[in-house]
Amino acid sequence: MMRNDNVKNFLIQHRSRVNPEDYGFSRRHRRVEGLRREEVAQLAAVSVSWYTWLEQGRDIRISPAALRRIGKVLQLSTTEQAYLDTLIFGHKSGPAQQSEVPEEAMAMVDALSPHPAFIRRANMDILYWNDAARQHIYDWSLIPESDRNSLKLLFINAGYKQKIYDWEQAARHSIAAFRAYYAASQHAEAFEKVVSDLSARSELFREMWHAQDVNKVGAGNKALIDSEGKINHYTYTSLEIESAPGIFVIFYLARQR
Structure with missing residues (x-):
């Protein structure tokens, strides 16, 4: 549940921060700040329903390339993109966490x-x-x-x-x-x-x-x-x-x- 909520909240927050005029969209007649879902989907070359499911944190098939396109539309920094990748794909396996300080x-x-x-x-x-x-x-x-x-x-x-x-x-x-x-x-x-x-x-x-x-x-x-x-x-x-x-x-x- 935490993963789904984190994906949802992260995408919604960063979508709301993007100026629609950066992509040639008018800021008039908008109920919320930032880009609409369908605008993100259009700019990232994915379907509106697919992006909606992603933003809802559903378990859907996601390619790294599509996620990078979405990150570019949302103007994510390298660190923010890495965080989104982690939320979606999980952490890479690695050595056990160090329990003692050298x-x-x-x-x-x-x-x-x-x-x-x-x-x-x-x-x-x-x-x-x-x-x-x-x-x-x-x-x-x-x-x-x-x-x-x-x-x-x-x-x-x-x-x-x-x-x-x-x-x-x-x-x-x-x-x-x-x-x-x-x-x-x-x-x-x-x-x-x-x-x-x-x-x-x-x-x-x-x-x-x-x-x-x-x-x-x-x-x-x-x-x-x-x-x-x-x-x-x-x-x-x-x-x-x-x-x-x-x-x-x-x-x-x-x-x-």
Whole structure:
């Protein structure tokens, strides 16, 4: 059921974002924003009924070429197309998910002090952190292991939420990155478990998840509010551990404003 709903919501959301005038259609006399189903079907050279069934998440025969044509009409990015491919065709088989963090990775994170650093899975489960991360980001040891997840904390932990400057932008960014990692992962169940838990516990998450944004970012900027109310700015970098696919070291570097 989750797969069918994800396909439906993703296609509807992205269809609504396309300007009909980009394809020579008038924007007048439309009950909804964006392209109509029949317009997507026409532009992608598929039948209207077939596209309707696809958008409804039905089990129909789908070729990669047809899905790419639809993605082109909907103006999907490479990451968004990969996410749609994953929803339709599933994840490729791969090695079992790494259950333990390599000792060398933990030693590296410890050696990065006084800079905050931590280790997490692609689904944003937090696995290990150094003392600087505990002091400047969050002390994950204070919460149940099942909630040690960056995305969960943004929505269900008031203390963590208060530390995030421009929380809404950070939350939307995290959801978009989560979707991108989900598309690339070979272990969908780890992501779906997070989504199911958050959907049951946070109405705001359900609303933001429905936006269907996808964006893969391996580096960027972060602003955190300390206990004295001061805003501290960092750049961060995410590095995947080659010997443990799906596990990442996240490194924060303070920057001057």
